[in-house]
Amino acid sequence: MGALTAAMIATSGDEAFVMLAMVPRSFTVLSGMLIAVAIGTGVLLDWCLRHCRRETPLPAHTYPVHDDPCQCYPRGRIVQQWRDCTLARASLAATTSLFLAALLIGEVGQAQWDWVRVTLLLTSAMSLFIVSTVPEHFLQEHLWQHTVKQHVPRIFLWTFGTLLVTAMANQHLYLDQLVQASPLMVLLVAGLVGVIPESGPHLLFVTLYAQRTIPFSILLTSSIVQDGHGMLPLLAHSRKDFVVVKAVNLTIGLAIGLVVLAAGQ
DSSP: OOOHHHHHHOOOOTEEEEEEEHHHHHHHHHEEEEEEEHHHHHHHHHHHHHHHHHOOOOOOOOOOOOOOOOOSSSSHHHHHHHHOHHHHHHHHHHHHHHHHHHHTTTTOSSSSSHHHHHHHHHHHHHHHHHHHHHHHHHIIIIIIIIIIIHHHHHHHHHHHHHHHHHHHHHHTTTTHHHHHHHHHHHHHHHHHHHOOSSTTTTTHHHHHTTTTTTHHHHHHHHHHHOOOTTTHHHHHOOOOHHHHHHHHHHHHHHHHHHHHHTOOO
C-alpha cells in the first residue's frame, strides 16, 4: 500500500506533458518535491499499516498481455514495411515530418534556438525514427490505437476546454481577485478535484498557474492528490483501498499545500 500511494503521489497523469510544455522550470521543481513527498509518505504509511493490520495479497487479475515479442528495430524488414505501408504509418510519418520541417524553418517553436527548441527538434527526430522503423504490431497497437486514438484527443479536448473555461472565468469572475480573497478555499477545491480518478479536470490549475493566477502551493496540492487515471484499476478491485489511498493523498496534499502557502509560495 505504501508503494502504491507513493506511485500515485509522484505521478501527475497527462497533466505532466502540459506542465512540461507550459512551465518546464516549475515542473522540474515540482517533480523533485513530489518524489520526496511520495517516498516519505509511502514509508510512513507502510509503518502505520504494519502496526494496524496485516496486509492481504491481491487476487490475480487478467489483463491483456501481448504474447508476441516486439522487436523495436527489425533489421532487414524495414524496407518491406514501407513497401506495405499502412495508413497509420503514413499518417504518423507525414505528420511528424511536417512538424519537424516547420520547426527547422522557424514556423513552430521559439524564434531563437534555445533549449526548448532543441528539445523539440531532438524528440521530433526520435519520434520520426520510431515511426519509420518499428514493426506493425507496435505501430498499430501501442502508437496508433493507444497513444494517438486514446490519449491525443483527450489531452487536446481537455486542454482546449480548460483554456476556454479559464478565459471566460477571467473575463466574468475575476479569478485574480477570487484567489487573493480566499486562497485557502481555492487550495481546498484543488485538493478535492484531485480526488477525481481521471486526467483532465486538474488542467484547470495547471493553466491558472501558468497564467500566474494561483500560487505554486495550489498547483502542488493538486499534483499530490491527483494521479491521472492510474487509480481506476484499484477502484475496480477494492473501493476501500481506493478510499484509503485517496484519503492519505488528500491529507498530505492539503497539509503540505498549507505549509507552502503560509511560506508565501
